[in-house]
Amino acid sequence: MKYRHAYHAGNFADVHKHVALIALLRALQRKEKGFLYVDTHAGRGRYALGSGPARDSGEAQSGAVAVLAALRGSGSAPEELVDYGAVIDTWRRAADARHDYPGSPIIAAQLLRPQDQARAIESQPAEFEALRKALGRHSRVIAEHGDGYQRLRALLPPASRRGLVLIDAPYEDTRGDFRAAIQASRDALTRFEGCVIAIWYPVKDARDTDRWLQELARDLPRPALAAELWIHPPDSRAGLNGSGLAIVNPPYLFADRCDIWQAALRALLDPAGTGGTRVVSLVGESR
Numbered sequence: 170m171k172y173r174h175a176y177h178a179g180n181f182a183d184v185h186k187h188v189a190l191i192a193l194l195r196a197l198q199r200k201e202k203g204f205l206y207v208d209t210h211a212g213r214g215r216y217a218l219g220s221g222p223a224r225d226s227g228e229a230q231s232g233a234v235a236v237l238a239a240l241r242g243s244g245s246a247p248e249e250l251v252d253y254g255a256v257i258d259t260w261r262r263a264a265d266a267r268h269d270y271p272g273s274p275i276i277a278a279q280l281l282r283p284q285d286q287a288r289a290i291e292s293q294p295a296e297f298e299a300l301r302k303a304l305g306r307h308s309r310v311i312a313e314h315g316d317g318y319q320r321l322r323a324l325l326p327p328a329s330r331r332g333l334v335l336i337d338a339p340y341e342d343t344r345g346d347f348r349a350a351i352q353a354s355r356d357a358l359t360r361f362e363g364c365v366i367a368i369w370y371p372v373k374d375a376r377d378t379d380r381w382l383q384e385l386a387r388d389l390p391r392p393a394l395a396a397e398l399w400i401h402p403p404d405s406r407a408g409l410n411g412s413g414l415a416i417v418n419p420p421y422l423f424a425d426r427c428d429i430w431q432a433a434l435r436a437l438l439d440p441a442g443t444g445g446t447r448v449v450s451l452v453g454e455s456r
């Protein structure tokens with residue numbers, strides 16, 4: 170595997186995914202009862218933005234760096250974006266890491282309560298070692314070295330009968346990763362039908378992603394939606410045009426709030442206005 174998330178950490182898609190992740194974790198925390206968070210593709214947890222791969226690619230500059238700067242000067246952003254800015258800034262202060270960016274397991278570690286549990290699975294040995302170090306010994310998030318899909322099968326259903334799964338594959342083998350995400354969601358729902366599942370996917374050509382969304386929705390026994398933010402027209406040849414999240418068992422009012430924060434986030438990420446956003450129902454209530 171050649172994929173290294175360090176080149177893409179903090180880019181517009183990471184920001185989109187992490188705002189949604191924080192909103193999902195907060196939604197589960199509306200109830201006192203604990204839950205299990207499973208991060209099937211965890212990454213290394215902590216990324217230096219000022220040096221190495223992230224500096225070489227420059228992707229974070231127009232992503233997290235721009236968004237965090239704009240949020241610090243804004244008094245009127247939607248609460249999900251304010252929360253995102255606060256979570257990143259709080260971690261940076263606590264970790265003495267002003268120019269670093271936290272990955273999904275570190276973000277979860279910031280938010281989990283004593284009654285919540287989490288597993289973060291990473292398959293690449295060097296990334297896993299970095300993740301273990303980034304989480305530290307006292308984290309509520311337990312890092313595991315292995316295959317995220319296999320571990321997911323073993324971890325569900327959780328004893329608490331409440332859970333959130335993030336499937337954030339690298340899409341290096343694009344067709345294979347799209348197929349595996351559908352299979353993993355179906356397996357997860359068979360074991361635990363109330364599981365909230367968030368699948369991140371790249372939007373390159375909208376016709377391909379729409380076909381995949383239809384395939385995901387076919388025979389899905391639970392409500393689901395797709396939330397997308399794109400910064401280039403969804404049929405342009407720019408490469409990664411947009412960022413998508415398919416969410417199974419979305420929390421109450423998640424779609425309505427998503428409409429609001431995605432539009433505000435797009436304005437920060439895409440000042441030229443060539444992109445767009447959408448939230449569509451895949452299974453369940455039409456919108």
Ligand SMILES: C[S@@+](CC[C@H](N)C(=O)[O-])C[C@H]1O[C@@H](n2cnc3c(N)ncnc32)[C@H](O)[C@@H]1O
Pocket residue numbers: 172174183186208209210211212213214271272273274290291292293296315316317318337338339
């Ligand atoms: C997109 S990155 C994850 C980023 C992370 N979720 C975040 O938001 O900070 C994908 C990661 O999945 C790892 N990976 C690839 N296949 C995997 C598998 N089958 N199981 C677990 N990890 C895998 C890659 O090594 C890479 O670090």
